[in-house]
Amino acid sequence: MASVLIVEGSIGEILESITVAKLVGGEPVVLAYGSAAKSGDLGSIGARVYKLDAIHPDPIFNAVKKLYEEIKPIVVVGHGSKNNRDVLSRLAGLYDLPMGTDITKVVEASDSYVVYERGFLSERAVAQEKVPLPAVLLVNAKVFEPASPAGASEVVELPVEEGQVKLVGRLEKQLSGINLEEAEIIVGVGRGFKKKEDLKLAFELAELLGAQVGATRPIAADYKWLPEDAWIGISGKRVAPKLYIAVGISGAPQHMAGVNNAKIIVAVNKDKSAPIFKFADYGVVADLYQFLPVLIKKLKERKGQ
Amino acid sequence: MGDIVVLVKPALNPDMVRTKPDGSIDIDAIPLKLDDIDANALELAKQLKSALGGKVVAVLLHKWGSPARRNRDLRMVTQEALARGADEAILVSDEKLADGDQIVTSQVLAEVIKKYVPEYSLVLVAEASIDQTTGQIAGRIAAKLGVPFISYARKVEVADGKVKVERDVEDHIQVLEAPLPAVISVTQEINEPRPPTLIQIRRAAKKPQKKLTASDLGITPQPKKEVVQYRILTVTRKQIIIEGDTLEEIAEKLIQALEKEGVI
Numbered sequence: 153m154a155s156v157l158i159v160e161g162s163i164g165e166i167l168e169s170i171t172v173a174k175l176v177g178g179e180p181v182v183l184a185y186g187s188a189a190k191s192g193d194l195g196s197i198g199a200r201v202y203k204l205d206a207i208h209p210d211p212i213f214n215a216v217k218k219l220y221e222e223i224k225p226i227v228v229v230g231h232g233s234k235n236n237r238d239v240l241s242r243l244a245g246l247y248d249l250p251m252g253t254d255i256t257k258v259v260e261a262s263d264s265y266v267v268y269e270r271g272f273l274s275e276r277a278v279a280q281e282k283v284p285l286p287a288v289l290l291v292n293a294k295v296f297e298p299a300s301p302a303g304a305s306e307v308v309e310l311p312v313e314e315g316q317v318k319l320v321g322r323l324e325k326q327l328s329g330i331n332l333e334e335a336e337i338i339v340g341v342g343r344g345f346k347k348k349e350d351l352k353l354a355f356e357l358a359e360l361l362g363a364q365v366g367a368t369r370p371i372a373a374d375y376k377w378l379p380e381d382a383w384i385g386i387s388g389k390r391v392a393p394k395l396y397i398a399v400g401i402s403g404a405p406q407h408m409a410g411v412n413n414a415k416i417i418v419a420v421n422k423d424k425s426a427p428i429f430k431f432a433d434y435g436v437v438a439d440l441y442q443f444l445p446v447l448i449k450k451l452k453e454r455k456g457q
Numbered sequence: 458m459g460d461i462v463v464l465v466k467p468a469l470n471p472d473m474v475r476t477k478p479d480g481s482i483d484i485d486a487i488p489l490k491l492d493d494i495d496a497n498a499l500e501l502a503k504q505l506k507s508a509l510g511g512k513v514v515a516v517l518l519h520k521w522g523s524p525a526r527r528n529r530d531l532r533m534v535t536q537e538a539l540a541r542g543a544d545e546a547i548l549v550s551d552e553k554l555a556d557g558d559q560i561v562t563s564q565v566l567a568e569v570i571k572k573y574v575p576e577y578s579l580v581l582v583a584e585a586s587i588d589q590t591t592g593q594i595a596g597r598i599a600a601k602l603g604v605p606f607i608s609y610a611r612k613v614e615v616a617d618g619k620v621k622v623e624r625d626v627e628d629h630i631q632v633l634e635a636p637l638p639a640v641i642s643v644t645q646e647i648n649e650p651r652p653p654t655l656i657q658i659r660r661a662a663k664k665p666q667k668k669l670t671a672s673d674l675g676i677t678p679q680p681k682k683e684v685v686q687y688r689i690l691t692v693t694r695k696q697i698i699i700e701g702d703t704l705e706e707i708a709e710k711l712i713q714a715l716e717k718e719g720v721i
């Protein structure tokens with residue numbers, strides 16, 4: 153039977169990728185690195201497992217390359233994490249393999265090709281593409297059901313083989329640990345807020361609604377006014393609340409891609425031609441500094457009743 | 458050594474998506490623009506140039522449909538790259554290379570670098586593009602050139618023939634070091650690109666530009682990926698603007714609407 157090489161840095165993602173391996177009809181062989189390599193669950197996923205105690209790309213790439221040459225898989229599959237995209241794009245470049253990324257659906261799979269869907273034009277559109285095998289496939293999180301752990305696995309530890317790029321330091325990010333993916337209501341904040349302190353308006357609104365606060369990429373990753381796990385969008389988190397209230401957010405496709413699955417979207421923006429109004433159910437054209445205090449007051453009154 | 462290559466993509470503008478009556482995407486009708494994060498890469502090149510002592514070369518590849526229809530867009534994107542700090546531009550455009558996949562793109566770009574900018578120290582690439590957003594070109598090119606690769610750079614410093622990078626990973630930042638030459642993919646956070654000034658735009662027109670075809674590079678494109686279809690993602694949002702004489706009235710109407718929806 154042909155094999156499918158699964159490359160993952162987190163244990164939860166391995167089981168989803170095993171489902172993808174089954175879809176394309178191959179025997180899963182797993183390379184687990186980073187936190188996945190340290191997981192106590194590795195021994196019970198029911199596949200051949202190689203583990204590698206590394207977190208930066210060069211040693212991961214060296215291990216992937218070795219395994220690729222050894223087992224000649226028909227597909228290399230993993231999630232689209234930054235490490236995976238780094239090492240698997242190199243593998244694709246080395247062997248001129250086609251590489252499908254950010255896959256949201258496998259439409260058709262055979263032993264010679266795979267047809268899948270992915271976002272296009274910053275997810276304002278969908279592309280259906282067909283690639284011959286062997287190929288690299290990066291799948292989105294939570295698209296495929298995790299396979300149930302299928303019993304004992306043989307776990308082999310691989311030696312760490314460094315490359316020319318050396319890891320010389322590590323800086324920790326301050327994360328909030330909030331789970332935006334599970335939130336029922338999210339207040340999203342954007343660059344319409346002029347300074348960090350002003351976000352207290354959003355937090356007050358969120359508290360009244362029992363909501364979490366999320367953000368656009370510049371607010372979280374660039375200005376760091378919020379922890380980076382508040383970052384919503386194509387390169388951040390994908391959320392599915394029943395209500396998303398976007399405040400001072402322009403509606404860039406890369407942000408909206410993260411909230412496509414919200415049931416209701418409300419937009420508060422002072423520019424009536426802001427793109428966000430086309431992607432919202434209810435729009436309020438107003439200065440957030442004037443409107444949020446009024447909305448907060450009205451919600452307090454409602455609560456008091 | 459010393460030159461900096463910046464890969465610049467004339468990308469389909471996702472804010473101006475055009476469709477045909479059957480819901481498929483009208484690629485030829487969507488304007489091209491200089492890709493968003495390419496502006497960050499050009500800004501970084503401008504900052505690193507003096508430390509490396511070479512020139513900044515923008516390398517562009519036309520990808521979408523017949524180049525003949527895109528002359529104006531391609532000229533504009535090339536000019537913008539020059540105005541944003543490139544000293545020279547090399548544009549590859551050829552009917553034969555149109556609609557290629559990432560295998561073709563990376564073969565072409567690696568070949569241009571090897572043949573036309575052999576003295577490079579750095580190749581800077583955006584972490585992802587706004588039209589396809591596959592984020593795989595930088596890694597492919599590094600593998601083809603056989604040089605070190607560092608992705609998702611938030612900070613880049615060069616000194617003593619080495620590059621030191623702060624690389625974004627989801628939950629932490631890695632500090633990585635590599636010998637030059639190297640390929641680096643940059644994030645949007647790395648800097649705040651300044652829009653070009655009038656003088657920079659005027660000077661851009663006088664900078665050297667080269668145009669190449671597939672045969673100049675000796676490449677016969679053999680794409681493997683096939684597009685089955687492109688279709689618009691239909692967003693069915695209500696798009697109701699809540700109006701009222703006062704903000705109080707608007708807030709009340711909004712609360713009522715959300716109660717009716719059963720979401721608060």
Ligand SMILES: Cc1cc2nc3c(=O)[nH]c(=O)nc-3n(C[C@H](O)[C@H](O)[C@H](O)COP(=O)(O)OP(=O)(O)OC[C@H]3O[C@@H](n4cnc5c(N)ncnc54)[C@H](O)[C@@H]3O)c2cc1C
Pocket residue numbers: 341342343344345367368369370371383384385386387388389399400401402403404405406407410420421422423426438439440441493494585586587590645
């Ligand atoms: C490859 C790539 C990936 C990306 N990934 C992401 C991602 O995952 N997530 C993400 O969010 N972005 C992402 N981006 C960035 C994205 O393109 C936008 O730049 C970003 O989303 C804009 O954030 P914003 O809406 O906060 O800011 P802006 O676009 O600057 O919008 C601010 C808005 O606030 C309004 N405003 C200003 N003052 C007020 C006021 N007083 N009251 C009310 N409204 C006001 C303005 O009218 C404006 O519409 C990505 C970009 C690229 C190229």
